[in-house]
Amino acid sequence: MKLYDSSRAPNPRRVRIFLAEKGIAVPLAPVDLMKLEHKSEAFTRLNPRQLVPALELDDGTVISETIAICRYFEALQPEPNLFGRTPLEQAMVEMWQRRVELELLLPVMSVLRHLNPAMAALEVPQVPAWGEANKPRISAFLEFLNTELAERAFVAGAHFTVADITAIVTIDFMRAIRAEVPEHLTHILRWRNVVSQRPSMKA
Amino acid sequence: MKLYDSSRAPNPRRVRIFLAEKGIAVPLAPVDLMKLEHKSEAFTRLNPRQLVPALELDDGTVISETIAICRYFEALQPEPNLFGRTPLEQAMVEMWQRRVELELLLPVMSVLRHLNPAMAALEVPQVPAWGEANKPRISAFLEFLNTELAERAFVAGAHFTVADITAIVTIDFMRAIRAEVPEHLTHILRWRNVVSQRPSMKA
Numbered sequence: 001m002k003l004y005d006s007s008r009a010p011n012p013r014r015v016r017i018f019l020a021e022k023g024i025a026v027p028l029a030p031v032d033l034m035k036l037e038h039k040s041e042a043f044t045r046l047n048p049r050q051l052v053p054a055l056e057l058d059d060g061t062v063i064s065e066t067i068a069i070c071r072y073f074e075a076l077q078p079e080p081n082l083f084g085r086t087p088l089e090q091a092m093v094e095m096w097q098r099r100v101e102l103e104l105l106l107p108v109m110s111v112l113r114h115l116n117p118a119m120a121a122l123e124v125p126q127v128p129a130w131g132e133a134n135k136p137r138i139s140a141f142l143e144f145l146n147t148e149l150a151e152r153a154f155v156a157g158a159h160f161t162v163a164d165i166t167a168i169v170t171i172d173f174m175r176a177i178r179a180e181v182p183e184h185l186t187h188i189l190r191w192r193n194v195v196s197q198r199p200s201m202k203a
Numbered sequence: 204m205k206l207y208d209s210s211r212a213p214n215p216r217r218v219r220i221f222l223a224e225k226g227i228a229v230p231l232a233p234v235d236l237m238k239l240e241h242k243s244e245a246f247t248r249l250n251p252r253q254l255v256p257a258l259e260l261d262d263g264t265v266i267s268e269t270i271a272i273c274r275y276f277e278a279l280q281p282e283p284n285l286f287g288r289t290p291l292e293q294a295m296v297e298m299w300q301r302r303v304e305l306e307l308l309l310p311v312m313s314v315l316r317h318l319n320p321a322m323a324a325l326e327v328p329q330v331p332a333w334g335e336a337n338k339p340r341i342s343a344f345l346e347f348l349n350t351e352l353a354e355r356a357f358v359a360g361a362h363f364t365v366a367d368i369t370a371i372v373t374i375d376f377m378r379a380i381r382a383e384v385p386e387h388l389t390h391i392l393r394w395r396n397v398v399s400q401r402p403s404m405k406a
Contacts, residue, residue: 048347049302061291068298075290087278088264095271099252130333144251 003069004029004046004054006038010105010173011066012053013203017165018070020200022077026055036121067097070162082162089157096156096163103141105170107134111177138174142185149187153194160195168195206272207232207249207257209241213308213376214269215256216406220368221273223403225280229258239324270300273365285365292360299359299366306344308373310337314380341377345388352390356397363398371398 003019005012005028019026031037031052038050047054047064054064055072063069074083084090113123114131145167149155156163171181171192181188195201206222208215208231222229234240234255241253250257250267257267258275266272277286287293316326317334348370352358359366374384374395384391398404 049306057291063291063294063298065298065301068294068301071297072290072294075293087275088260088266090278091266091271091275094274095266095268098268098271103252125332125336127330127332127336129328129330130336133328133330133333 001058002027002029002056004031004043004052004056006031006033006052009033009052010109010169011051014066014162014165014169015053015055015069016203017169017200018082018162019073020203021080021082021160021165021198022073024073024077029056033122034118067101067162082160082165084156084161093156093161093163097161097166099141100145100155100163100166100170104138104145105166105173107137107141108170108174108177108179110134111138111179115177138179139182142181142188146185146187149191154191160198164191164195168192168201204261205230205232205259207234207246207255207259209234209236209255212236212255213312213372214254216376217269217368217372218256218258218272219406220372220403221285221365222276223406224283224285224363224368224401225276227276227280232259236325237321270304270365285363285368287359287364296359296364296366300364300369302344303348303358303366303369303373307341307348308369308376310340310344311373311377311380311382313337314341314382318380341382342385345384345391349388349390352394357394363401367394367398371395371404 003012003015003026005016007030031043033052037043038052044050046056046062049064051064053066053069054062055069056062063072071083074081084093111131111134113119114126114134115128120126145155152158154160154164155167171188174180181192183189206215206218206229208219210233234246236255240246241255247253249259249265252267254267256269256272257265258272259265266275274286277284287296314334314337316322317329317337318331323329348358355361357363357367358370374391377383384395386392
């Protein structure tokens with residue numbers, strides 16, 4: 001088994017943290033995105049979508065998509081549980097994981113990829129107006145998340161889950177677009193302080 | 204239990220088909236998107252993200268996000284299985300569901316929302332260049348999906364799954380952007396013909 005990884009990109013970090021929470025060690029194979037190694041012929045044979053992370057199993061099967069890789073390990077080794085236990089918990093984790101991914105991570109990535117000249121080879125064509133349109137979505141979602149975190153310890157409920165992993169990785173990654181969590185969002189800052197102390201965060 | 208629904212939008216249709224496949228009946232509450240009912244105060248109290256579908260449980264809990272609602276019902280009633288059984292099957296269904304959603308449904312919605320003047324009140328601001336940038340992504344993903352469907356009966360493997368639901372709903376919805384599956388993509392057309400005959404497709 002081998003995990004194709006990139007040290008600076010947010011999605012591979014989500015998988016590394018997930019594996020660290022599970023206590024599972026998987027050999028990493030680095031892919032240099034800035035050298036466009038993910039668009040090479042060799043990597044395209046592994047993942048035709050040219051995205052990291054990708055997990056290659058010993059029989060050659062490749063699983064791509066961050067959350068698909070995480071679910072694979074959750075099914076293989078259910079404890080510690082990171083996707084919820086009861087039907088309602090599972091639905092809430094899925095809902096929050098998706099909300100954070102689609103309404104925070106995707107806007108952050110859109111700002112980075114459409115407004116940063118260093119991304120011109122990765123995002124073709126860059127549409128700066130689309131990058132700008134995503135900036136207020138980030139602020140709006142953070143306000144919403146802050147009101148939700150006023151009522152509970154973690155993003156999807158009383159326990160740390162994969163939704164917290166997506167959220168902390170995204171919020172840490174906001175430094176790539178020179179954005180920060182505003183100081184008045186004290187519930188996010190309290191949550192961030194707690195989550196950042198987990199040993200898995202160094203992964 | 205009540206499902207907030209919109210008859211013409213693709214995401215609520217994904218849930219209706221999923222429920223029909225399971226043989227589960229849930230009362231529908233229509234939300235008129237063109238009248239911006241999803242942005243009303245009453246609906247915003249139910250789902251602060253102002254999106255349909257949303258499932259309201261009898262105790263007032265609301266689950267939003269199409270796939271979160273589907274997973275809730277999969278956990279409550281596992282058969283017929285639509286998210287995969289073994290760890291690898293579950294990963295493949297998740298991977299394909301996400302690929303179709305992020306690389307086909309999202310581009311189709313982006314073309315519609317950023318290029319159709321009738322969507323100006325729903326998509327603020329419209330960025331026509333972003334709509335245009337998504338057109339070639341649709342064609343490229345359909346070509347890829349066609350080569351994959353040359354090798355198996357359904358999107359994620361040998362069985363019909365939630366990944367097929369996302370794919371058929373998206374491909375049917377392409378008529379909203381006046382796009383069609385090109386005639387040379389014969390494997391998609393064969394798959395579409397088979398899937399379209401399932402009774403659930405009328406949902």
